[in-house]
Amino acid sequence: MSIKLINIGFGNIVSANRIIAIVSPESAPIKRTIQEARDRGMLIDATYGRRTRAVIITDSGHTILSAVQPETVAQRFINKEDLTDEG
Known part of the structure; x- marks a missing residue:
């Protein structure tokens, strides 16, 4: 299994093999998910102070x-x- 990397903006890269979902932050359940991750210390903010558009x-x-x-x-x-x- 090869490591595939995805650029998520501003030079930040995530392993594509580990991604489960890419969602919009607008809904209440996603906002709760973000808050719960922040409380657990499992939130990574790669927005560089800009508006969050993807979670x-x-x-x-x-x-x-x-x-x-x-x-x-x-x-x-x-x-x-x-x-x-392809190759």
Whole structure:
């Protein structure tokens, strides 16, 4: 199994193999998830002070905040898999 990395903005990179979900931060359940991760010390804020536009949930229980749109992160994820399949 090779390590695939995804750029989530501002030079921050996450292992694509560990991502479970990429969601928008607008709903109340996601806001609760963010607060619970903050309380547990499992929140990683990669927004550099900008507005949170995507919340990335990993299989390790970490919650990552990104200033990049969820669609953009997902597209990078898909493009990375296409490149890996080709060669």
